[in-house]
Amino acid sequence: MHYLTAGESHGPQLTGILEGFPAGVKLDLDQINQQLAARQGGYGRGNRQKIEHDQIELVGGLRHQITLGSPLALVIKNIDHAHWSKIMDPISPATSENTLRRVERPRPGHADLAGGMKYGHKDLRNVLERSSARETAMRVAIGSICKQLLQQLGINLVGYVTQIGSVTTDTTKPLAVTEIEKQILQNDLRIIEQQRVKEVHDLIDQTKRAGDTLGGVIRVVVENLPAGLGSYTSWNTKLDAKLAAAAMGVNAIKGVSIGDGFAAAANLGSQVMDPIIWQSATGWSRSSDHLGGFEGGMTNGMPVIVNAAMKPIPTLYKALPSVNLLTHEVQKANVERSDTTAIVPASIVIESVIAITLAQEITATFDGSNLQRLQQQLTAYREELKNY
Numbered sequence: 530m531h532y533l534t535a536g537e538s539h540g541p542q543l544t545g546i547l548e549g550f551p552a553g554v555k556l557d558l559d560q561i562n563q564q565l566a567a568r569q570g571g572y573g574r575g576n577r578q579k580i581e582h583d584q585i586e587l588v589g590g591l592r593h594q595i596t597l598g599s600p601l602a603l604v605i606k607n608i609d610h611a612h613w614s615k616i617m618d619p620i621s622p623a624t625s626e627n628t629l630r631r632v633e634r635p636r637p638g639h640a641d642l643a644g645g646m647k648y649g650h651k652d653l654r655n656v657l658e659r660s661s662a663r664e665t666a667m668r669v670a671i672g673s674i675c676k677q678l679l680q681q682l683g684i685n686l687v688g689y690v691t692q693i694g695s696v697t698t699d700t701t702k703p704l705a706v707t708e709i710e711k712q713i714l715q716n717d718l719r720i721i722e723q724q725r726v727k728e729v730h731d732l733i734d735q736t737k738r739a740g741d742t743l744g745g746v747i748r749v750v751v752e753n754l755p756a757g758l759g760s761y762t763s764w765n766t767k768l769d770a771k772l773a774a775a776a777m778g779v780n781a782i783k784g785v786s787i788g789d790g791f792a793a794a795a796n797l798g799s800q801v802m803d804p805i806i807w808q809s810a811t812g813w814s815r816s817s818d819h820l821g822g823f824e825g826g827m828t829n830g831m832p833v834i835v836n837a838a839m840k841p842i843p844t845l846y847k848a849l850p851s852v853n854l855l856t857h858e859v860q861k862a863n864v865e866r867s868d869t870t871a872i873v874p875a876s877i878v879i880e881s882v883i884a885i886t887l888a889q890e891i892t893a894t895f896d897g898s899n900l901q902r903l904q905q906q907l908t909a910y911r912e913e914l915k916n917y
């Protein structure tokens with residue numbers, strides 16, 4: 530299963546193609562639109578989200594709500610394009626009028642300067658339009674489709690926020706996916722600890738007033754994956770590495786860890802390894818999950834736990850020092866309309882790319898041509914594991 534996205538932030542639309550998705554899956558478009566709305570939400574977002582109302586259009590690979598096994602073609606329109614139709618016109622040749630709003634003062638921390646150097650652009654709008662996290666809307670749509678497949682296979686996952694700036698909003702005891710979902714729906718920060726909401730709102734308001742930005746940490750928990758997905762046999766077959774690459778591939782993610790991650794390095798082996806249990810009714814299991822459901826690059830049957838650290842948003846309203854691309858004068862960096870923090874939408878994006886990577890692994894491990902066959906194979910495999 531492969532996917533591609535195309536489209537610029539203020540261009541006409543985002544386009545996606547998902548190839549290799551099983552036939553016979555009934556897709557719920559409302560569920561996709563709910564995920565898209567969740568990605569647009571969250572405290573600390575900028576004004577762009579007041580303009581957009583992301584809606585999925587499925588224009589290939591689906592008939593009467595059921596996937597055909599052919600490539601799924603997806604579209605999300607950029608409503609803001611109406612205000613940028615001349616500047617972002619794909620067809621008309623450049624004129625002095627339609628090349629206004631040039632970007633020549635690269636923002637530290639964004640893709641502007643390195644992207645301009647690589648592609649030879651002197652108007653850095655040519656970089657920022659695609660490096661913008663607007664593109665993650667399409668990854669969320671594709672992720673939601675993959676999440677629906679996983680649900681049909683009895684696998685559930687959720688992404689939530691465990692830290693915003695320096696405020697940790699984590700719970701001490703590990704929770705089940707349904708319990709996490711219940712808690713995070715109660716606030717606009719996707720955090721479990723409700724008593725921290727006001728503190729975090731205040732922090733975001735204060736940071737916004739100061740023209741500054743915030744990052745944070747996200748966790749994704751996946752339940753009911755069978756043991757043995759991925760492989761220890763070669764480096765590029767390790768599923769934990771694939772999940773880490775997918776999470777790191779999300780804009781502004783600077784760190785990814787599995788389970789206790791970096792904290793495990795400071796602990797003793799006896800505190801980190803998850804004791805093995807066997808019970809006649811359920812088969813093999815563990816009494817803890819410090820290793821986040823992975824041993825040898827393979828799932829071990831425990832919940833998979835992926836953590837991702839997001840840096841603060843690089844565009845600051847209190848603009849950082851930069852250098853003009855054309856004059857080499859020291860100037861303030863360009864300021865594009867921006868989020869104060871995007872940790873909440875990023876949690877939906879990370880959840881989505883984890884769902885895509887898991888769906889890719891499962892459809893590569895078993896016959897992924899058709900949902901029913903996939904379900905039968907997975908049920909038989911789970912039974913085999915129980916009796917191992």
Ligand SMILES: Cc1cc2nc3c(=O)[nH]c(=O)nc-3n(C[C@H](O)[C@H](O)[C@H](O)COP(=O)(O)O)c2cc1C
Pocket residue numbers: 575638639640660661662665779780781782840842843844866867868871874875878
């Ligand atoms: C959902 C989401 C929203 C974002 N919003 C902004 C934004 O408003 N302004 C900004 O400068 N960066 C924003 N970013 C981060 C930039 O897209 C990112 O820092 C940039 O593409 C450079 O890539 P890198 O940080 O991975 O190196 C956002 C990221 C995500 C995931």
Ligand SMILES: C=C(O[C@@H]1CC(C(=O)O)=C[C@@H](OP(=O)(O)O)[C@H]1O)C(=O)O
Pocket residue numbers: 538575576577578581660661662663666780865866867868
């Ligand atoms: C458009 C989205 O996020 C954008 C991501 C982004 C960036 O630099 O990554 C910069 C801002 O772009 P704009 O100037 O259009 O407001 C964000 O709004 C979105 O998430 O839908």
